[in-house]
Amino acid sequence: MNYLEHFGLRTTPFSLTPDTEFLFEDLEFLMTAKTVLAALEEGEGIIKVTGDIGTGKTLLGRYLLGILEKRYAVAYLLNPLLSVRDLNQVLAAEFGILAEPGMGFQVLLNRMLEKLMLMGSRGMKALILVDEAQSVPDSTLEALRLMTNLETEKEKVVQVVLLGQLELDERLEKPEVRALKQRIATSCHLRPMDIDRLRSYLRHRMQAVGCGERELFTPEAIEALFRGSRGSPRLVLLKIFP
Structure with missing residues (x-):
């Protein structure tokens, strides 16, 4: 008899895979989620959430995805090691832009930006959730910042949530990404x-x-x-x- 049978458990409670079935919605987690949601509602372009390894950043990202996917076109980036070209190809696919054979990078980028602006004019915003943001290359962070420049007369079309380890704060002190740091109006920390x-x-x-x-x-x-x-x-x- 294994421990599941011994204690009458239907599955293991100790899996390391982030699973919203086990989401522990205590005050700390809910206050962080509420702060991020409020910042998005206010139209802030870039929001930062930091926390040490294993404090629940990925689970927070999935929680936000579940809440926001009906209100936003959401791209959830789990691989941080993307070049600018890779980033735009991934985002184009996430936002429904099909890359035709032989299509150049700039053509694909322009089509994606046109679609995002069209979505914005119809009241649908885009949200980019970036996990492991401390590992994103500087040039890709800058590309994300530039995407938050897209806006209608009333509001931003693209918003970004950076989820990263404590090293993200160190990265943001670099001159190469100082402009991105200045765009962050809301910062949260998972303790x-x-x-x-x-x-x-x-x-x-x-x-x-x-x-x-x-x-x-x-x-x-x-x-x-x-x-x-x-x-x-x-x-x-x-x-x-x-």
């Missing part, structure tokens, strides 16, 4: 969990897979997990299932 949040987090994950109200983690186990993980949700899961 590691304290021990009370960790206790609630573990309870939430266990209940999500059928544990009910049983407390399977002793206070001593929770204390040990907190010390070993420094409050990082991903490190907590690694400590349970290394």
